[in-house]
Structures are given as structure tokens and as C-alpha cells.
Amino acid sequence: MNIQEAKFEYLLRLGDSSLIIGHRLSEWCGHGPILEEDIALINIALDFVGNATSILAYAGQTEGNGRDEDALAYLRSEREFRNLLITEQPNGDYANTIARQFLFDTYMFFLYEELKNSKDETLAAIAVKSHKEITYHLRHTTEWMYRLGDGTAESHERLQNGLNDLWMFTPEMFDMDEVDALLIKEGIVPDLNKVKASWEKRVKEVIAEATLKLPETTFKQKGSREGKHSEHLGFLLAEMQYVHRSFPDSNW
Amino acid sequence: MDFIMTTYSKDQIFNLLSEIPDPEIPVINIIDLGILRDVKFENNLCTVVITPTYTGCPAMKVIEDDIRCKLKEIGIENIKVELVFSPAWTTDWISEEAKEKLRAYGIAPPDHSTVDKKVLLGKARELKCPLCGSIHTEMISQFGSTACKALYRCLDCKEPFDYFKCL
Numbered sequence: 001m002n003i004q005e006a007k008f009e010y011l012l013r014l015g016d017s018s019l020i021i022g023h024r025l026s027e028w029c030g031h032g033p034i035l036e037e038d039i040a041l042i043n044i045a046l047d048f049v050g051n052a053t054s055i056l057a058y059a060g061q062t063e064g065n066g067r068d069e070d071a072l073a074y075l076r077s078e079r080e081f082r083n084l085l086i087t088e089q090p091n092g093d094y095a096n097t098i099a100r101q102f103l104f105d106t107y108m109f110f111l112y113e114e115l116k117n118s119k120d121e122t123l124a125a126i127a128v129k130s131h132k133e134i135t136y137h138l139r140h141t142t143e144w145m146y147r148l149g150d151g152t153a154e155s156h157e158r159l160q161n162g163l164n165d166l167w168m169f170t171p172e173m174f175d176m177d178e179v180d181a182l183l184i185k186e187g188i189v190p191d192l193n194k195v196k197a198s199w200e201k202r203v204k205e206v207i208a209e210a211t212l213k214l215p216e217t218t219f220k221q222k223g224s225r226e227g228k229h230s231e232h233l234g235f236l237l238a239e240m241q242y243v244h245r246s247f248p249d250s251n252w
Numbered sequence: 253m254d255f256i257m258t259t260y261s262k263d264q265i266f267n268l269l270s271e272i273p274d275p276e277i278p279v280i281n282i283i284d285l286g287i288l289r290d291v292k293f294e295n296n297l298c299t300v301v302i303t304p305t306y307t308g309c310p311a312m313k314v315i316e317d318d319i320r321c322k323l324k325e326i327g328i329e330n331i332k333v334e335l336v337f338s339p340a341w342t343t344d345w346i347s348e349e350a351k352e353k354l355r356a357y358g359i360a361p362p363d364h365s366t367v368d369k370k371v372l373l374g375k376a377r378e379l380k381c382p383l384c385g386s387i388h389t390e391m392i393s394q395f396g397s398t399a400c401k402a403l404y405r406c407l408d409c410k411e412p413f414d415y416f417k418c419l
């Protein structure tokens with residue numbers, strides 16, 4: 001594997017995670033618990049899709065085979081997607097969505113903070129831009145962690161259940177392989193151990209402050225690096241890609 | 253010498269493009285907002301450099317189309333619209349004049365971006381109602397009618413209003 005191939009693979013991981021969690025969030029459109037939250041979640045979804053657009057466009061340029069962001073988003077099948085498993089998990093109830101967003105937003109916040117220093121200028125520029133937006137997302141989900149965790153008995157229980165269910169997908173976020181090793185050496189991407197330390201500290205603080213318990217699950221579910229996904233991704237892609245595949249290359 | 257360069261100066265092009273309003277906030281134009289970064293002429297190609305406010309901003313495509321239309325009106329056919337991310341757009345680029353236009357339109361303009369950083373760390377913001385000027389206002393939601401706005405309400409005149417978030 002050379003640097004270019006590693007970079008393409010890494011960009012797919014970043015871009016796919018944003019695309020898939022953005023699409024998941026967009027499913028809340030018209031179903032939010034209150035109007036303001038409906039609007040908030042859709043705004044955040046839009047930011048994720050915007051971030052995915054920039055990153056996948058750059059992935060396509062890096063690959064150099066003429067694939068643009070649309071080709072990468074709409075014309076790959078399940079096994080070719082590299083998004084983290086947590087991003088494809090169904091929305092569940094509102095507390096479940098908040099738990100997923102909180103765990104992922106915190107990760108993205110610390111990861112992109114590091115990516116801002118990337119020696120790859122394009123990636124650094126995208127990271128600077130996206131980090132500003134992620135800061136708002138994280139603030140939003142953190143506030144809801146407090147509100148639901150330290151809310152009623154029911155909201156507390158639902159949020160705790162959400163955290164417990166999703167916890168097994170979190171170790172995957174910090175997995176590193178030869179792609180990471182190659183790019184870390186070039187100063188293009190950060191060592192995820194550093195991101196992990198910041199993530200763990202922050203997540204523990206918020207969970208405690210929200211009167212919740214740190215999940216005890218030690219089971220780890222991984223597979224996205226090899227394109228092994230949960231059953232949910234196929235259904236999501238079927239919906240997301242349907243129009244583009246039915247009417248290839250049509251413009252509107 | 254090529255035709256375009258001898259016919260139009262950079263200032264003239266900026267002037268022309270200042271007629272393009274932001275599609276979502278039509279009282280301010282793309283120069284007021286800091287979206288238009290540069291205009292370059294090379295051989296017969298006119299390159300217009302723009303930067304997005306938010307990465308997912310759906311208005312960027314509309315703005316790009318508007319730029320092409322405007323330039324074609326004065327006979328420039330060979331156009332490239334280049335999207336750059338660096339330096340990242342900041343609300344500090346919105347001119348004072350444009351902030352006044354926002355206020356008159358009913359949108360509370362952004363503070364200096366350092367102020368929002370304090371707010372992100374948990375400090376309360378003192379935001380003036382763009383309708384009655386009262387500072388007794390409160391945030392309803394961090395996310396408003398578009399990606400760049402938050403939703404507030406005035407406790408005195410009771411009107412809801414948009415606040416242009418700092419970035």
C-alpha cells in the first residue's frame with residue numbers, strides 16, 4: 001500500500017461516516033419530538049452531508065479514477081462502505097439518537113481538532129471548516145445528555161438504555177491499522193490513542209454530570225474497516241441510492 | 253491582449269457581482285457576506301473564487317449559477333467558479349454595513365466570533381432584539397431557519413427572531 005492508496009482509504013472512512021450518520025439524522029425530518037429539535041437535527045444532518053461532500057470529493061481526486069463524490073456515495077455497495085458501525089445504527093427513540101450523536105460528535109470533535117494540523121493542506125482546510133460546525137453539534141447533544149439524563153425517570157432510563165446498547169460500537173472508533181500507521185508517519189492523520197484519551201475523559205465527565213452510569217459492556221463489535229456492516233446499512237443504502245440508480249446521471 | 257482583460261477591471265467585476273443577493277437573506281449581497289473572495293483573469297478564462305459559509309450550505313449552488321448568469325450578461329462566457337475552504341469563512345468578514353442591513357431585516361447580526369467562543373464555554377450572551385432593541389432575550393434553539401442561524405425570542409416585545417450565529 002502506498003501513501004495515495006492509504007489516503008484514499010482513510011478519506012473514505014471519514015467521508016462515509018459523515019454521510020451515513022447524516023442520512024440517519026435526516027430520517028428525523030418531520031418526526032422530531034418538538035419543532036425546534038426537528039429543525040436542529042436536520043441542520044446538523046445537512047452539516048454532516050456537507051462535510052461528506054467535501055471529503056468524498058477529495059477522496060475521488062486522490063483516487064484519480066474519475067469518480068466524484070456522487071459516484072462514491074451512490075454507486076458503491078454495502079461492502080465497499082467504510083463508515084463506522086455506530087453511524088449506521090437506527091435512530092431508535094429520541095434518547096437513543098442523542099446517545100449515538102453524543103458518542104460520535106465527541107469523537108468527531110477531538111478527531112477533527114487533530115486533523116486541523118494535518119500536513120495535507122486540503123484535509124486540514126476541510127477540518128478547520130468542519131470543526132467550527134462540530135463544536136455547535138457537540139454543544140447541542142451534550143445539553144440534551146444533561147437534560148434527558150438528569151430529567152425524568154423515564155428519560156433517564158431511555159438514555160441509559162441507548163448508551164448501553166451503543167457502547168459496544170465505540171472501541172472501533174479508535175482502531176488503527178496499516179492505513180493509519182502510514183499516514184501518521186507522514187503527519188497527515190493523528191494517532192487515535194490521543195483522540196481516545198480526550199474522548200474517554202470527556203464522555204466520562206458528561207455521563208457523570210448527567211447522573212448516568214458508564215456502560216459496563218466489554219464486548220466489542222467491529223468490522224467496518226473490512227466493509228462488514230450490520231444489517232441496517234443495506235436498508236439505508238437502498239433508500240439513499242434508489243433514485244440515483246434508477247435514473248443514472250440525471251440532472252435536476 | 254485578450255478581450256476580457258482589456259475590457260473589464262477586477263473592481264468592475266466585483267461591482268457587478270455585488271448585485272447578487274444571498275439567496276436566503278436577500279438584503280445582503282455575496283460581497284457583504286464575504287463569500288466572494290477573488291476574481292482572476294487568465295488567458296480567456298475568468299475565475300471567480302468563492303468560499304462556503306457552511307459546508308452543507310445549499311445556497312452555494314444557487315450562488316454559483318447566479319455568478320455565471322451575471323458574467324454572461326456582460327459577455328463573459330468562459331467562466332470557472334472555484335470553491336475554496338481555506339481560509340475558513342468567518343462571520344467576522346460580514347461588513348458593518350451589512351450587519352446594519354441584517355438588523356433592519358429582523359435578523360440579529362453576529363457578534364465578533366470570540367464572543368461566541370465564550371458562549372460555547374457556557375457564558376450567557378447579551379443579545380439585542382433587532383425589533384425593539386431590548387436586551388431581555390433568550391435562546392429558543394441553537395438551530396434556526398437555516399444552518400447559519402439560531403432562534404431567539406424577545407421577552408419584552410414577545411417576538412421571535414433569528415440570530416446569525418458566529419463562526
Ligand SMILES: [Zn+2]
Pocket residue numbers: 381382383384385386406407408409410411
Ligand atoms: Zn423585542
